[in-house]
Amino acid sequence: MTEIILKRLSDSKVARWLALFLVSFAMMCSYYVYDVVAPLEDLLLRNFQWTGTEYGIFSGAYAWFNVFLLMLIIGGVFLDKVGIRITGTLCCLLMTIGVVIKAYALSDYFPFEGNIIGYDARMIVACVGFSIFGLGAETSYVAMNKIVVKWFDGRELALAMGLQVALARIGTACALSFSLPVAMHFHSLSAPVWLGAISVLIGFLAFSVYCTMDKKEDRSTNASVANNKLKEDEFKVSDIKSVLVNKGFWLIAILCLLFYSGIFPFLKYATKLMIYKYGAPESLAGIIPAILPFGTILLTPVFGRIYDAVGKGATLMFIGSFMLMLVHILFAMPALNEWWFATLLMVLLGIAFSLVPSAMWPSVTKIIPQKKLGTAFALIFYIQNCGLMLVPLLIGWTIDRYATIPGETVTYDYSVTMFVFAVFGALAMLFALWLKKTDKEKGYGLELPSKKIKQ
Numbered sequence: 001m002t003e004i005i006l007k008r009l010s011d012s013k014v015a016r017w018l019a020l021f022l023v024s025f026a027m028m029c030s031y032y033v034y035d036v037v038a039p040l041e042d043l044l045l046r047n048f049q050w051t052g053t054e055y056g057i058f059s060g061a062y063a064w065f066n067v068f069l070l071m072l073i074i075g076g077v078f079l080d081k082v083g084i085r086i087t088g089t090l091c092c093l094l095m096t097i098g099v100v101i102k103a104y105a106l107s108d109y110f111p112f113e114g115n116i117i118g119y120d121a122r123m124i125v126a127c128v129g130f131s132i133f134g135l136g137a138e139t140s141y142v143a144m145n146k147i148v149v150k151w152f153d154g155r156e157l158a159l160a161m162g163l164q165v166a167l168a169r170i171g172t173a174c175a176l177s178f179s180l181p182v183a184m185h186f187h188s189l190s191a192p193v194w195l196g197a198i199s200v201l202i203g204f205l206a207f208s209v210y211c212t213m214d215k216k217e218d219r220s221t222n223a224s225v226a227n228n229k230l231k232e233d234e235f236k237v238s239d240i241k242s243v244l245v246n247k248g249f250w251l252i253a254i255l256c257l258l259f260y261s262g263i264f265p266f267l268k269y270a271t272k273l274m275i276y277k278y279g280a281p282e283s284l285a286g287i288i289p290a291i292l293p294f295g296t297i298l299l300t301p302v303f304g305r306i307y308d309a310v311g312k313g314a315t316l317m318f319i320g321s322f323m324l325m326l327v328h329i330l331f332a333m334p335a336l337n338e339w340w341f342a343t344l345l346m347v348l349l350g351i352a353f354s355l356v357p358s359a360m361w362p363s364v365t366k367i368i369p370q371k372k373l374g375t376a377f378a379l380i381f382y383i384q385n386c387g388l389m390l391v392p393l394l395i396g397w398t399i400d401r402y403a404t405i406p407g408e409t410v411t412y413d414y415s416v417t418m419f420v421f422a423v424f425g426a427l428a429m430l431f432a433l434w435l436k437k438t439d440k441e442k443g444y445g446l447e448l449p450s451k452k453i454k455q
Helices: 013-035 038-047 052-068 071-082 084-105 121-152 157-186 191-220 223-233 238-244 247-261 264-276 287-310 313-332 339-367 370-403 415-442
Strands: none
Touching (some): 013 191, 038 052, 038 157, 038 264, 052 071, 052 121, 052 370, 071 121, 071 370, 084 121, 084 191, 121 157, 157 191, 247 264, 247 339, 264 415, 287 339, 313 415, 370 415
């Protein structure tokens, strides 16, 4: 009997790019919430009397549940077990709950005064909300990476991953550009956070639309083929071990940790850096850091397309890491404290921020089999979250200890702080070189073009 092969929905270019847009839009909304408080750092410290260390604790709270409760790893296993739709829906629900708690804690309606376990009660509740949000957000990113692989494997995978990252960065750019002006306009620190809550709800709706497409995609796959594939790809706990003993996995995971530790925590402090080092007015200070994500919107898909066409993944990661180190060294220099110089450095950092992710995420798919990607991405995000939790605390302590210059008007010297970020870039360079060497030994194909794009 001849088996009937049904045309898959993902064979349609329109359908797969629409699916990419829907999940990327949801991701964009979550990125806005992640960075929405970053431009408000100085106002938080002044209005709520937080210290730099307390702000660092708050910034790192995003990763508390993911790190201490191993929820990212559990989420990755859950994703491989129950699938994209259920996991993604639960993640969107957690993000919504978390951002509402965070907004309430920073609002004028928050009723509690005093301390909890030695810290401001408002800060602790905001931390809890941010942690719940982070629990949903990080697992959703794992799911969304798997979605892109599902719809684009063997086609325009690196380009699609680059566009996914680029669209998500719009959320970061909006947070850095508009958060402080919105807070000043409404005379409320919580106003931009409530705006984030609304955006996450809209992202939830976009993901729900994607879920209907995902059901149709699964139905359009021939049933017998799907059943055979299900048996073949069924997740086993032993798969975790096979990922953890993979040398290439560890090199990419640590490179990810180091590189993003020099980017995301930096953005938490960048607006204040522009005010105190480069003399930018408060109303415009967030626009200069916003150049970084806006630059990635254009460049990440370009570099993804280059990786599809010519390869050189490990080389791109090395170049991006070198640029990260160089930019932070230049930020640390006491000379050229002019806004145009800061703008130029942000442009360079934006190029670095485009180079590494556009090569790193598609490279994971060359090292790890598709049935284990959910677990692999979850483990990488878990390792990255360790940095997102600890590095802001380190930077906050560094600013309190080395950067704060007391006086009638408090000023800041960020030289030591920027050198800390430069060290992350230098270490990322070393791991990129190690990865390139290992690629030659293991034959991962990181320096080779992706599979021929299907038409």
